[in-house]
Structures are given as C-alpha cells and as structure tokens.
Amino acid sequence: MSNLSGRVQTVLGLVDPEKLGRTMTHEHLTMTFECCYFPPPQGDEAVAANPFQMQHMHWLRQNPYSCHENLLLQQETDAVRDELRVYKQAGGGAIVENTTTGLERDLPTLKQLAQDTGVHIIAGAGYYVDCTHSETTKSMTVEQLTDVIVSEVLNGADGTDIRCGVIGEIGTGWPITDSEKRVLRATAHAQTRLGCPVIIHPGRNPAAPAEVVRILQEAGGDIGKTVMSHLDRTIFDEGELLEFAKLGSYLEYDLFGTEMLNYPYNTDIDMPSDSQRVKTLAFLVKEGYEDKILVAHDIHTKNRLTKFGGHGYSHILKNIVPKMLTRGISQRQVDKILIDNPKHWLTFK
Numbered sequence: 566m567s568n569l570s571g572r573v574q575t576v577l578g579l580v581d582p583e584k585l586g587r588t589m590t591h592e593h594l595t596m597t598f599e600c601c602y603f604p605p606p607q608g609d610e611a612v613a614a615n616p617f618q619m620q621h622m623h624w625l626r627q628n629p630y631s632c633h634e635n636l637l638l639q640q641e642t643d644a645v646r647d648e649l650r651v652y653k654q655a656g657g658g659a660i661v662e663n664t665t666t667g668l669e670r671d672l673p674t675l676k677q678l679a680q681d682t683g684v685h686i687i688a689g690a691g692y693y694v695d696c697t698h699s700e701t702t703k704s705m706t707v708e709q710l711t712d713v714i715v716s717e718v719l720n721g722a723d724g725t726d727i728r729c730g731v732i733g734e735i736g737t738g739w740p741i742t743d744s745e746k747r748v749l750r751a752t753a754h755a756q757t758r759l760g761c762p763v764i765i766h767p768g769r770n771p772a773a774p775a776e777v778v779r780i781l782q783e784a785g786g787d788i789g790k791t792v793m794s795h796l797d798r799t800i801f802d803e804g805e806l807l808e809f810a811k812l813g814s815y816l817e818y819d820l821f822g823t824e825m826l827n828y829p830y831n832t833d834i835d836m837p838s839d840s841q842r843v844k845t846l847a848f849l850v851k852e853g854y855e856d857k858i859l860v861a862h863d864i865h866t867k868n869r870l871t872k873f874g875g876h877g878y879s880h881i882l883k884n885i886v887p888k889m890l891t892r893g894i895s896q897r898q899v900d901k902i903l904i905d906n907p908k909h910w911l912t913f914k
C-alpha cells in the first residue's frame with residue numbers, strides 16, 4: 566500500500582477524512598461534453614443555436630445535449646465559484662470532480678476553485694469513454710495505462726504536480742469496447758498498487774454495471790472500494806438492482822435535478838424524477854444498503870447551473886434531504902449517505 570494510507574487526497578494535498586463533511590461524490594466543475602453532442606429535434610435548430618434566453622430554458626432542460634454552447638461548462642468558472650460558495654454555506658464540505666482524460670480535465674482551475682472557496686475538491690485520474698480515447702490511448706498496453714493512472718495519483722496529472730484522489734470516472738459504453746476493457750484492467754491494477762477509490766461510468770444497459778464489476782474483479786480490483794455511477798438511468802427493476810447491489814460496490818444516484826422526457830442516448834430509458842430517485846434510495850435503505858449509497862448531481866452542462874435557472878450544486882442539500890426525511894430515511898441515514906459513506910470510500914487503504 567502507498568503512503569497515502571488513511572488519508573484523502575484533494576487537489577490541495579492530503580487531508581484527514583474527518584475534515585470532508587458532506588460530500589457530493591460525482592460532479593464536474595470544469596469540462597467539455599462536446600464528445601456527446603446530439604443533434605436537435607427537426608425544426609429546433611434555431612433554438613439550439615441561441616438557447617440561453619428565458620423562453621428556451623424548458624427546451625434546454627429537455628435537450629441539454631443538442632446545443633454546442635451548453636456543453637462547454639469550462640466557460641463558466643466564475644459562476645461555478647459562486648455556486649461553490651453557496652454550497653459551502655448550505656453545509657457542503659467536499660466535491661469529487663470526476664472529469665477524466667477526454668473531457669478536458671483542468672487541474673489548475675480545480676486547485677484555484679478549492680483555494681477560493683474552501684471546498685475540498687478531489688480530482689479524477691484515468692480515461693472517459695472510448696470515443697474520447699486518442700489513437701495513443703488506444704495503442705497503449707494495460708501496463709502502460711496503469712503507469713499513467715498511478716502517476717496521476719502519485720505525481721500529478723496533465724503536466725502539473727496536482728494529484729488525483731480517485732480513479733474515474735472511468736468511462737465505459739455498451740457493449741464495452743476493447744480499449745475500455747484495457748482501461749478497466751489498468752484501473753484495477755492501479756487500484757491494487759495504490760489502495761485508492763475508483764468510480765465507474767457504466768454503459769446505458771441494465772447489464773452494464775455487473776459486466777464492469779466482472780472485468781474489474783477478474784483483474785484484481787477492490788469492488789468494495791468502487792462506485793457504480795448513474796444507476797438512476799441504468800437499472801430500473803428492483804430485483805435486478807438488488808442482484809447488482811449484492812456484488813458489493815457503492816451504489817450512486819448522481820443525476821439528482823435532471824428530469825427529462827426523452828433521454829437521447831437511449832430512448833428506451835425513462836429518466837426518473839427526483840421523487841422516484843428518493844423512493845429508490847428509501848427502498849435500498851430498507852433492504853439494508855444504507856452503507857453503500859452515494860448521491861450527487863453530475864453537473865456536466867451549463868443549464869444545470871443556477872446561473873441558467875438550473876438546480877445547481879446545492880439542490881440535494883437544500884431540496885432532496887428534506888424530501889428524504891419525509892420518505893422513511895432517518896437523519897442518521899442521511900448523514901451516512903452524505904458524510905460517512907463518501908469518507909470511507911475516499912480514504913486510501
């Protein structure tokens with residue numbers, strides 16, 4: 566194990582895990598999502614070209630990926646800084662910033678945001694989904710990929726000395742490509758060397774999370790220290806969810822605030838409402854998984870910021886927690902989900 570043992574690694578250095586406080590385990594503060602642009606519905610091209618007007622806000626919520634400008638979160642650092650201050654005032658302590666290679670990770674900006682706001686920011690190592698893998702990435706062996714990921718944690722990433730504190734979000738699609746499989750194996754090998762937390766972006770199919778776990782496990786990964794993200798758009802059947810939960814990963818509901826009718830990346834999927842998400846959390850708590858639940862908003866487009874009428878980074882603290890308390894989740898269980906579970910996951914072994 567590394568000398569990071571028992572500590573959490575933020576962009577400002579190592580911290581005592583007790584210092585984190587309430588933690589959103591899946592957010593983005595600066596990134597581009599251009600890789601996932603989706604053309605607008607026919608006839609809506611004019612709105613898509615000029616979206617940030619009050620009368621277009623509903624359209625933007627329904628079609629966030631169909632407007633190039635909306636995908637450039639990295640243009641909104643001032644608004645994000647303001648929001649982080651609000652988040653801190655609302656009782657937030659830490660944020661895991663999941664931007665990996667392929668999404669224009671910007672570690673100096675994360676460091677500056679942490680310094681300016683006092684929010685602990687934990688950055689992500691590794692690679693996003695296949696369509697963002699460069700030719701170089703695609704040609705690398707598992708050993709070479711492992712060395713890059715380990716170095717991003719031990720020495721710093723992207724030519725800086727700013728170190729990542731988690732591996733991920735590691736991007737996978739469905740079916741999982743060969744290049745994504747190599748990255749998953751490298752993730753498991755790096756985790757074995759470092760004893761560090763891992764977080765996965767699964768493909769949009771109910772079978773995808775378990776297949777990722779299988780690949781990680783086969784490569785020696787520590788599933789108990791791994792988060793499966795985006796379960797709110799991936800597994801809908803309660804029986805299937807319990808089957809997956811038995812595999813032992815953290816179960817992350819990280820699209821709080823996102824309510825849309827037509828999910829463009831898989832139109833078979835009905836994106837749940839926040840009320841449905843809370844209901845699923847209450848179900849998992851009842852089934853004994855309160856130690857495994859994590860929550861976040863996964864802000865990755867501009868329209869999700871309060872500046873543009875969105876829910877912002879404080880939505881869970883301000884709106885979802887009170888709802889959880891009225892739906893059979895106790896204050897102690899809420900504290901586990903927001904404080905204890907993130908702390909345990911983020912602490913290096």
Ligand SMILES: CC(=O)NCCS(=O)(=O)O
Pocket residue numbers: 766795798820830863865
């Ligand atoms: C940045 C990112 O990967 N967000 C997830 C979007 S998705 O629609 O839930 O896959």
